[in-house]
Amino acid sequence: xxxxxxxxxxxxxxxxxxxxxxxxxxxxxxxxxxxxxxxxxxxxxxxxxxxxxxxxxxxxxxxxxxxxxxxxxxxxxxxxxxxxxxxxxxxxxxxxxxxxxxxxxxxxxxxxxxxxxxxxxxxxxxxxxxxxxxxxxxxxxxxxxxxxxxxxxxxxxxxxxxxxxxxxxxxxxxxxxxxxxxxxxxxxxxxxxxxxxxxxxxxxxxxxxxxxxxxxxxxxxxxxxxxxxxxxxxxxxxxxxxxxxxxxxxxxxxxxxxxxxxxxxxxxxxxxxxxxxxxxxxxxxxxxxxxxxxxxxxxxxxxxxxxxxxxxxxxxxxxxxxxxxxxxxxxxxxxxxxxxxxxxxxxxxxxxxxxxxxxxxxxxxxxxxxxxxxxxxxxxxxxxxxxxxxxxxxxxxxxxxxxxxxxxxxxxxxxxxxxxxxxxxxxxxxxxxxxxxxxxxxxxxxxxxxxxxxxxxxxxxxxxxxxxxxxxxxxxxx
Amino acid sequence: xxxxxxxxxxxxxxxxxxxxxxxxxxxxxxxxxxxxxxxxxxxxxxxxxxxxxxxxxxxxxxxxxxxxxxxxxxxxxxxxxxxxxxxxxxxxxxxxxxxxxxxxxxxxxxxxxxxxxxxxxxxxxxxxxxxxxxxxxxxxxxxxxxxxxxxxxxxxxxxxxxxxxxxxxxxxxxxxxxxxxxxxxxxxxxxxxxxxxxxxxxxxxxxxxxxxxxxxxxxxxxxxxxxxxxxxxxxxxxxxxxxxxxxxxxxxxxxxxxxxxxxxxxxxxxxxxxxxxxxxxxxxxxxxxxxxxxxxxxxxxxxxxxxxxxxxxxxxxxxxxxxxxxxxxxxxxxxxxxxxxxxxxxxxxxxxxxxxxxxxxxxxxxxxxxxxxxxxxxxxxxxxxxxxxxxxxxxxxxxxxxxxxxxxxxxxxxxxxxxxxxxxxxxxxxxxxxxxxxxxxxxxxxxxxxxxxxxxxxxxxxxxxxxxxxxxxxxxxx
Numbered sequence: 001x002x003x004x005x006x007x008x009x010x011x012x013x014x015x016x017x018x019x020x021x022x023x024x025x026x027x028x029x030x031x032x033x034x035x036x037x038x039x040x041x042x043x044x045x046x047x048x049x050x051x052x053x054x055x056x057x058x059x060x061x062x063x064x065x066x067x068x069x070x071x072x073x074x075x076x077x078x079x080x081x082x083x084x085x086x087x088x089x090x091x092x093x094x095x096x097x098x099x100x101x102x103x104x105x106x107x108x109x110x111x112x113x114x115x116x117x118x119x120x121x122x123x124x125x126x127x128x129x130x131x132x133x134x135x136x137x138x139x140x141x142x143x144x145x146x147x148x149x150x151x152x153x154x155x156x157x158x159x160x161x162x163x164x165x166x167x168x169x170x171x172x173x174x175x176x177x178x179x180x181x182x183x184x185x186x187x188x189x190x191x192x193x194x195x196x197x198x199x200x201x202x203x204x205x206x207x208x209x210x211x212x213x214x215x216x217x218x219x220x221x222x223x224x225x226x227x228x229x230x231x232x233x234x235x236x237x238x239x240x241x242x243x244x245x246x247x248x249x250x251x252x253x254x255x256x257x258x259x260x261x262x263x264x265x266x267x268x269x270x271x272x273x274x275x276x277x278x279x280x281x282x283x284x285x286x287x288x289x290x291x292x293x294x295x296x297x298x299x300x301x302x303x304x305x306x307x308x309x310x311x312x313x314x315x316x317x318x319x320x321x322x323x324x325x326x327x328x329x330x331x332x333x334x335x336x337x338x339x340x341x342x343x344x345x346x347x348x349x350x351x352x353x354x355x356x357x358x359x360x361x362x363x364x365x366x367x368x369x370x371x372x373x374x375x376x377x378x379x380x381x382x383x384x385x386x387x388x389x390x391x392x393x394x395x396x397x398x399x400x401x402x403x404x405x406x407x408x409x410x411x412x413x414x415x416x417x418x419x420x421x422x423x424x425x426x427x428x429x430x431x432x433x434x435x436x437x438x439x440x441x442x443x444x445x446x447x448x449x450x451x452x453x454x455x456x457x458x459x460x461x462x463x464x465x466x467x468x469x470x471x472x473x474x475x476x477x478x
Numbered sequence: 479x480x481x482x483x484x485x486x487x488x489x490x491x492x493x494x495x496x497x498x499x500x501x502x503x504x505x506x507x508x509x510x511x512x513x514x515x516x517x518x519x520x521x522x523x524x525x526x527x528x529x530x531x532x533x534x535x536x537x538x539x540x541x542x543x544x545x546x547x548x549x550x551x552x553x554x555x556x557x558x559x560x561x562x563x564x565x566x567x568x569x570x571x572x573x574x575x576x577x578x579x580x581x582x583x584x585x586x587x588x589x590x591x592x593x594x595x596x597x598x599x600x601x602x603x604x605x606x607x608x609x610x611x612x613x614x615x616x617x618x619x620x621x622x623x624x625x626x627x628x629x630x631x632x633x634x635x636x637x638x639x640x641x642x643x644x645x646x647x648x649x650x651x652x653x654x655x656x657x658x659x660x661x662x663x664x665x666x667x668x669x670x671x672x673x674x675x676x677x678x679x680x681x682x683x684x685x686x687x688x689x690x691x692x693x694x695x696x697x698x699x700x701x702x703x704x705x706x707x708x709x710x711x712x713x714x715x716x717x718x719x720x721x722x723x724x725x726x727x728x729x730x731x732x733x734x735x736x737x738x739x740x741x742x743x744x745x746x747x748x749x750x751x752x753x754x755x756x757x758x759x760x761x762x763x764x765x766x767x768x769x770x771x772x773x774x775x776x777x778x779x780x781x782x783x784x785x786x787x788x789x790x791x792x793x794x795x796x797x798x799x800x801x802x803x804x805x806x807x808x809x810x811x812x813x814x815x816x817x818x819x820x821x822x823x824x825x826x827x828x829x830x831x832x833x834x835x836x837x838x839x840x841x842x843x844x845x846x847x848x849x850x851x852x853x854x855x856x857x858x859x860x861x862x863x864x865x866x867x868x869x870x871x872x873x874x875x876x877x878x879x880x881x882x883x884x885x886x887x888x889x890x891x892x893x894x895x896x897x898x899x900x901x902x903x904x905x906x907x908x909x910x911x912x913x914x915x916x917x918x919x920x921x922x923x924x925x926x927x928x929x930x931x932x933x934x935x936x937x938x939x940x941x942x943x944x945x946x947x948x949x950x951x952x953x954x955x956x
Contacts, residue, residue, distance in 0.1 A: 291701030
């Protein structure tokens with residue numbers, strides 16, 4: 001094929017052929033997706049280690065079967081990574097690194113599920129299962145799109161895959177693996193479909209992610225549990241002291257009180273406030289989605305700004321003392337909380353840890369002691385939403401949804417985007433086909449099946465559009 | 479035997495014979511006590527119902543074997559009561575009702591026990607087991623003393639037993655049972671050995687008990703657990719809101735903030751402050767016993783006043799969200815706390831519930847909802863520490879310990895004392911042979927064995943002294 005630097009007629013033909021293959025294989029694609037979702041790859045649960053490894057082996061096998069020239073399972077100190085490569089025909093074609101994670105959150109509380117979380121079940125146009133949306137649907141959509149493109153003709157771009165099994169536990173093995181495999185991972189852009197859509201009619205690309213710093217706080221008082229009748233009123237109850245410390249972490253304006261917490265937060269400029277004002281999400285949308293009587297948060301920012309561009313501090317879990325049925329009259333020796341902060345540019349997790357420690361040192365009452373463990377951290381991320389890859393993906397989304405995609409930031413943390421930027425200088429196209437009501441991380445997680453089919457088509461279109469954009473005169477690189 | 483109204487020579491002889499029997503049976507007594515303690519009669523755990531019933535049957539059988547003229551297991555809607563009677567020879571002899579409970583607290587956390595909580599184990603002069611001290615030791619000491627007195631000669635007083643199996647779950651069946659069995663329970667005084675000693679050298683009688691009102695509070699926010707990245711900063715986190723509500727329940731002077739909480743609290747007069755100042759317990763004693771860096775509480779009251787004569791509010795348990803290993807990034811749909819108040823005369827549990835509800839109605843933020851369940855309640859109690867029965871018990875303690883007993887109030891709640899006062903007009907001698915370091919309600923509960931032997935002797939002596947005091951001219955009744 002001629003290396004003209006312009007899109008070829010062959011490319012158009014191949015694209016149509018790939019879209020036909022995708023359209024004709026819907027039932028088969030659904031079966032492939034279900035097979036992956038049925039594997040309970042809960043990374044945080046040691047009892048599921050063999051299942052996590054089984055998911056990695058299944059993915060590596062499928063990538064080979066789908067046409068990868070190379071496919072490997074890479075061992076780590078934790079759960080394995082899956083790496084694969086689908087080379088482009090042209091040596092000057094750009095390279096896309098697909099990032100995904102194949103691990104899932106725990107499924108508890110199990111009694112709230114309407115069907116078994118690991119028996120994928122279709123209901124009302126959705127597939128229900130833990131991980132059905134986050135993010136096995138997105139991983140499978142990308143793999144199936146690349147397979148169709150590879151079958152339809154010469155690959156317009158080189159596609160590499162990096163699938164990890166530790167995203168839900170903070171990706172402890174990812175940075176060392178990126179450093180050890182830098183050459184095999186190098187690409188012009190990362191396609192990361194872990195961030196989802198604003199709503200079913202609005203295809204979305206995210207250009208910013210919040211970072212995270214996640215801690216476990218323990219407040220310890222007496223050497224052992226005490227009888228609350230004998231010691232109530234003379235020792236500082238650790239559960240009460242923990243509550244006092246937590247209550248003091250926000251002021252009445254819902255601002256976080258850790259000393260220096262906002263010092264590095266980039267204030268939003270007018271251009272970005274305008275861009276975020278176009279995101280079609282209202283207070284009422286969020287209130288209904290969450291099912292709460294009224295919203296909460298910093299009053300001077302919109303809900304879109306608060307969830308995407310402002311830092312937060314959340315209590316993810318709290319426990320101490322007697323929590324069984326009935327009553328037990330004790331003062332607990334210890335009480336605990338899982339506390340995570342979501343960070344925006346240019347906050348740094350290590351500094352937030354110091355801020356939390358400074359707060360605890362100053363605020364902890366003298367009758368108890370505190371200790372802090374860091375469970376996870378990840379830098380916040382922001383990139384240029386107008387790069388060639390972003391423009392190509394926006395075009396692909398517009399072709400499928402017949403609507404212009406929204407550019408937005410997102411509240412969740414996908415630390416790999418910041419890691420790839422820092423370690424390999426690689427930008428990320430953050431997108432995906434999850435919807436806000438997928439109930440990820442909750443009981444009855446599901447993925448809209450029609451939306452998933454559209455996602456496969458969009459990714460295939462992107463691979464052709466990106467090659468055209470990148471290889472066009474003046475389109476060099478990203 | 480002549481009915482002279484004066485202590486007879488026969489009474490002195492019988493007393494000495496009873497004390498000889500008690501001294502000669504120490505090894506046997508220890509075996510009896512161990513047999514009771516080995517039964518895991520955990521009243522709050524439905525899986526232990528058969529064990530609770532087994533403990534009742536065992537006690538009833540022993541009371542018959544020890545010489546009771548009548549012994550019955552009385553069914554209730556919950557766990558059964560044990561009733562028995564040992565009649566005095568003289569028709570004008572006073573009657574003592576022995577109250578005890580044979581149920582125990584749960585043993586968890588099990589991994590902190592050095593020996594199995596239901597395999598009673600001797601170490602360093604103590605018997606270790608759940609319930610070894612609270613209060614199976616006290617129940618057995620009383621039964622074994624009455625047995626020896628009944629064997630040694632004519633019983634100087636009528637002794638009735640009322641042993642319940644629901645004290646640790648708030649005695650839900652007790653008041654109806656007292657009302658239904660009023661005639662069989664009537665007595666001049668209740669001997670209730672559930673309150674223990676100040677220290678091993680200081681025999682103690684308590685004349686006041688705190689009441690209790692125990693609640694479970696639920697704070698509910700979103701309809702389901704939410705992803706903290708997507709919803710952090712826009713919904714009020716129920717675990718945070720619970721912490722805020724708990725933190726607001728005390729002010730900076732450690733006073734409870736529920737509206738009207740102190741309105742009915744009897745202020746301590748100078749005479750009572752003087753009496754309580756004689757209780758040999760220092761701040762440092764309490765600090766060391768609890769193992770805390772520093773004490774806490776209302777600064778204008780002593781530790782003895784704070785634990786006995788002032789009301790308190792304690793967090794007995796707190797839970798919500800993800801509490802397993804590792805991290806989970808959620809906003810919990812609900813968070814919960816077990817909250818108990820200890821009450822002093824003339825507070826009323828029903829009013830405290832209204833005060834807590836009023837606090838919650840006013841303080842709960844709009845983004846969450848609260849609900850409250852009452853788990854237990856009991857009135858506070860106070861009586862005259864100078865009645866004939868109190869004086870007789872003080873004399874018996876002095877004879878055994880060669881030291882004057884201390885008169886004190888106590889922080890724990892033994893609602894039966896208030897119930898017997900209210901329903902049958904019966905005062906209570908509150909005492910016992912538990913020590914502050916017995917770790918009741920905690921792992922590695924134990925009872926000092928030598929102290930227990932002294933307790934058996936003291937109770938036997940009391941039965942004779944009380945008959946002498948009550949039958950003496952001018953000593954009529956209590």
